[in-house]
Amino acid sequence: MDQKRLLDSGKYISELTDRINYIADIKGGIEWGSLRDLLDRVQAVRKKMFDLQEDELFVELDQVDRRLEFLEDQVAQDLSPIETVNIVRSPQRFTLQDILENCYDSYTELGGEGECNIDPAVVVARATITRRVKNKLYYHQVMVIGHEKGFGEEFRNGGCAKPWGNEKALRYMKVAEIEGIPIHSYIFTPGAYPVEDYPGAAQQIARNLFRMSRITVPIVAFVSEGGSGGAEAMGLADLRLMASRGYYSVISPEGAAAIEGRIKEGGKVPRELVEHCADQLKMTAEDNLRLKTIDRIIEEPPLGARRGDFKFFRRLRYEMVKATDEVVLETKSFRMFRSYALKRQSQERSNGFHDEFDIHIKWSLTDSEKKRLIELRSRKYRAMGKGYKELRQSIGSRLSEAVETVRQNYYDIRYGLLRQHSRQVQKLIEEVSSEGSVFLKTVTEPVRATYDFVLPKPKVTNGINQQDIFRRSIFMQDWEQYISPLANEDKTVSCPNSEKYGCRDLWVPDLYGEFCGVCPTCGHHFPLEYQWYLENLFDPGSVREFNNHIISANPLKFQGFDEKLKKAIKRTGRRSAIITFDASVFDIKIVVAMLYSDFRSGTVGSAEGEKFIRACDRARVTRRPFLAYIHTTGGIRIHEGTLGVIQMPRCTLVVREYIDSGGLYIVVYDNNSYAGPVASFLGCSSYQVGIRSSRIGFAGPRVIRETTGADVPPDYHSAKNALKRGHIQGIWDRREFRKNLFEALMTMGGPHLYYK
Amino acid sequence: MEINLKDLLKKYKSHPYEDHEIKTAHTGIVHLNVEDGQEVSGPTGRWKHRPGTLLYVLEREGNPKRITSMYTGFVTGLRKELDSNFVQAGVPVMVIRHSLNKDEIIDRILREVLYVFPAPQRARYFFTPEVAAAMEKEGANILNIKDGDEIVIMSLMKRDTLLSYLGPPGVLYKVYFRHGDLIEQGAPLLGICSPERLPFVERMIQRIRTEWDD
């Protein structure tokens, strides 16, 4: 056999081995089909390579090849969601390095290189991408950011960005903004690395989202592996593309299976359950396109693109340029966009894709185009993730909507004028507006009665009559009427700090009544139900709930979730995990969104996101401070898949609009606040406060142990540590919540409570 | 003071455990959860945050308090007759016999060999900044101290007092507290070894390490 043939056969063998292993990766093991046998045959050929006749050798290998082709077709024809996940996780899949090498003409890595890097899991590069127009080359500068999974490179941490990695990404996004070049972001992450060290996993993602929501250059995102919050840190984009064999999910199928199956830590998660969850989570590209959480799919070869699929990279380059064009053109005049769109259509009709463009489009934007870009971005996200249901509204609520319109006009006139005119005009307007408010009152008053909401009244369980405990005395304020139903039992409980501070056992009626659930010795806060806050935080009778008709649903038809939802509804008498309402604190009118624990652990899905957004908009329109009181949130509701995840950028964008228009946004965390919401629309607030004994963080201790392999101290997520790390601005005592809130409104809000 | 290491080791070999009497912290009804002879474990985890074996439940005023073991060992002298009965405060319920491991044996023997300077008050203790810095740099058992040296700060009722060392001069061989720990009155604070005895002590520890099987 001549030397060349020998070389070819070597390549042939290793290619076949790779293909066998690849199928094994997808199918979850070498035992599937006849893989083991094929591998043995290839190995046998390799061993006998120098002894065999050339023909014999190639005949054998060709046979294996044909057999493999058959198997590959079989796998591709019936690819299950978990197999898609396996494709993404295969070491043979392309990574960001391959994209940088193949889709871009030149690039310079920024903020570190390889292992010498603040976070090797995040790669940032200033790159050049070319466009061919009729045999002429045009160069575009872009900022590429993304995750590098670096298969075989331990230090890449599998593409799990550390908080400082996300911070690096954001830093260079700002550079792109200064330089006016578009951002191409590539998402290859199973999730963010859940450590709280500064700048903090959740807090940094929130910062990224908040800043990306108003970055004035086009952002195009491409998702291969979209692991929940980690993906969002770079995923907020004007156009979101997804690899046809990628996955984009709220949680890993294993994680979901552990939760669904209530598997104990370290326990074995059944394979069937993992497969089932992968299916239920609707994480494939088609699913996500259908759910409108992505804009389009980039076709890969049937079994997914691998490192050497140059055709795929050519296609990806074309798609990235085209997508950037589209984003840029959207900001331009209507006619120009139309003509471009028509051309594109004719192209696609002819044959799949070209890599040649008809025209050259510059990617820089004028100031007005930048403004439009931001507006379009908001509009885009507002239209996403609507997996909630709307109940038919009663006449009352429809009337209230009419009132809302009147109100909006009123406020537009009032504040629109105020902003433009001088002090004298202001005075005049104030006189006029007092008349206006009289008018407004007559419209709203009769409506109120119908949309007042009724609290589930605490049940008195046994012997103790609370009237006896709180016979009115001069020490009580008028509003101190509500008693926690927890107080109705003659028993004692131990304070968790008793060993440290010698706290005595507390008698429950004292603890949950007079002591407001606070240990008088050490100040530990026992959890109290959300109703307590409704009754004690706001001026009596000032709470007016709205948007009650938006309710949680099961948009993914997640098996078994309907029952869970029903149970939650029965338990709470409510239909979503958020309550949004108008209220006042010492006569300061505010809008409040409250996530509470009783309903699916305060998890955020489409209904919660929508209600939050509407509350935030209401605060913007009525020019009132906006309070997010987080009684508890367990993160994004996994049963809504990416429809839940998308609430993160979605709500953050709306918060951004509110803050940019001059709003005062205060977030108060209580009990447990974790994951997605903290890593987005809560964490982005400039004013975040924790109630004593609350825990704030990204992932719970178990997830941290399972992902990082290291244990965390029991007080890792405590409010005190969150304060130390700079994640929150203060810790409030529950008993002083009302007073502190008032003071915060006065000091941060100033006399007009709306500081622009 | 002459130490017969052989006798000491013999003593610990014949009785290689410590007994901890478990008494009720307050009144209430006892519900036993262990059997005589049962093995129990103390708190675990890096921060000792996972409680040990549940020994019994002490129920008072509707509050069933879980009493878990602070020691690893086995249960002896269980008073079964207390089960499901009301008991007063300070009543012995059982004894946990804890087998000493090598490090604990060394620790116990050291306490007999070293001059132990006890905590004069129930208070928090710190090293003076200079001493702390020196120890950081050169390691703990390098420090020579003599009578009257002020190396420890006692913090009592938020008042800091410099503590004068009283005792024979020597090398600070062992520190029995961590920076800022609350130490009971009379509990050991520092273990001091005279320079001439130092080789002997080192040899002794070496010997225990080799002779003792866990």
Place this chain on the structure above:
Amino acid sequence: MKRDKIIIANRGEIAIRIMGACRQLGLDYVVVYTEEDRDSGHVKTAAAEKGNDAVFRIANYKDPNEIFAVADYCGATAVHPGYGFFSEDFRFARRAAIRNRPIAFIGPRWEVIRDLGSKINTKRIAKSLNIPVIPGSDEPIYSEIEAEALAEELFQKQRDDGIRRPSILVKASAGGGGMGIEEVTRLDVFRQVYRRIQNYAKRQFGDEGVLIEQCMKGYHHLEVQLLCSRHKEVVHFGTRNCTIQSTGRQKRIEVAPGFDPEYVAYPFDAYRVLEQIVNYSIRLAREVEYDNVGTWEWIVTRDGRPYLLEVNTRIQVENEVSACISRISKHKRPVNLIREQIRTALGEKLRYSQKHIFFDGTSIELRIVAEDVKRGFAPWCGTITRFEFPEEPWLRVYTHVPRDVAYEIPTEYDPNLALAIVWGQDSEEAKARARQFLSRTIIEGVDSLGQPIVTNLGYLYERVNDILRFV
């Protein structure tokens, strides 16, 4: 009532006195004790009288859960808190009343304890009943302008009253026990002091409310002893004078009655003042429907103006000075106020009224304490080797110090050694007997440095001369 069983939630001398009252009433009782008090007199007495089943070791006297757990276990139907500990803890009383198995709290209703437990609130109620209170604010002040106006008013009032050196006190409303109080003698420094106290209050208590009141000087401290039943009966057992106190405001000598014009001359009608404070006290008691023993504390100035200070909703250490001079016509013996307290708390009627109560003679209580009066009443620690005092029909001595063996004063409690109550036909005789008692009492002991014991016997001997007088 005969079926009631009392749990005595206290220690020492008062526990023994409560046991005595129970014995008189034929009531069953149990006592509690802590490990340190294992050999204490109250444990020994109870065990001897009721057996070992009537004594319970608990973790802590101050843990209400222990008291209720023992009460339920032994079937107690009532709890006597003594003084200190739970005696003025309205939460304890409330829990006793509303728990699933209620037990009677031997003291006033919890609402009364709560509402009179606050000096500010007491002042407010008193004001509404035209009972004189120390001039000043009756609720926390938050505004500087308001505060300054009030300060000016108080200075003016004092000048009008002919007070030569007027002064006012500025206090943190949430404070207590002498913390955050400053005296102001000139109006022009008021604002400065006000701000200082306000800042202190805000820092220390998280509430910047400030109280302002006239600073009283050279007054007498009087008390009115009331007894009320659950059936709206109110009687008084006269007044007592507790002016002689240590620098730390600890009472040292108490005398009943509160003033004695036959013994010293006063520049005002002393009988009238006594009658006034008794009547005012009763007026307040009726208003709040007070229903047990209680002490109304008064300040009486040199010119005979009374001001209500506060109400103590418990039995007091010195209750027996009043009891000693009180007779109920039917019984010839002095009244036992603890016994009456238990009776009324368990719902009995008084079975007598004010007209059946007579007063006879003068009584003096002397508190013998191991303290160095020359050095700011510093407590003395050591071992008592000899303790002797005379026995007389006109004398009663309560002490936990054994006379047969040496006794080391425990360091965790105040070094109170004994309580002596002396009775005389008139103040002169009572005083003479008190001095006689003091001169014949012998206390010997040494401290750890071999120094002899220091007591306040000499101080008491001197100060007995000052009783009932404005000096």
